[in-house]
Amino acid sequence: MAMQKARIIAKNMGFSEDRIEDLKTALAEACINAIEHGNHSINQECITVYLAAEDSSLRMVVRDSGKGFEFKGLKNSTRRRSIPHRRGWGIFMIRKLVNEVSFDIMPDGGSEIRMVIHLEHKT
Numbered sequence: 001m002a003m004q005k006a007r008i009i010a011k012n013m014g015f016s017e018d019r020i021e022d023l024k025t026a027l028a029e030a031c032i033n034a035i036e037h038g039n040h041s042i043n044q045e046c047i048t049v050y051l052a053a054e055d056s057s058l059r060m061v062v063r064d065s066g067k068g069f070e071f072k073g074l075k076n077s078t079r080r081r082s083i084p085h086r087r088g089w090g091i092f093m094i095r096k097l098v099n100e101v102s103f104d105i106m107p108d109g110g111s112e113i114r115m116v117i118h119l120e121h122k123t
Contacts, residue, residue, distance in 0.1 A: 002062075010023055023098065026094045027060055027115070039065060040067070057099070060098075060115045060117070061112060101115050
């Protein structure tokens with residue numbers, strides 16, 4: 001549902017189809033991380049997604065309600081770490097697909113990822 005809403009907003013803003021696919025992928029990865037790592041796949045826990053259209057960008061926030069995970073080392077990491085299995089690409093991909101990313105642990109519990117993707121007009 002979040003990806004569908006984001007697509008509609010981005011399309012109405014004039015995002016190209018390539019950028020829409022980028023934002024949908026980043027949003028999906030953030031939601032999967034919130035469910036698996038933030039909420040530890042506990043069915044009773046939920047995630048919240050905020051979408052905000054700005055003048056030339058779309059702001060996306062994904063918040064989990066669990067204990068989250070350690071963000072140290074993620075803030076400046078732009079390289080994929082060597083992980084012997086096929087998992088672990090989420091944060092790396094998000095960083096490559098959007099223009100801004102930040103992480104935070106919320107004072108009332110849970111963690112949050114904030115992403116901004118800029119509208120890039122075709123020339």
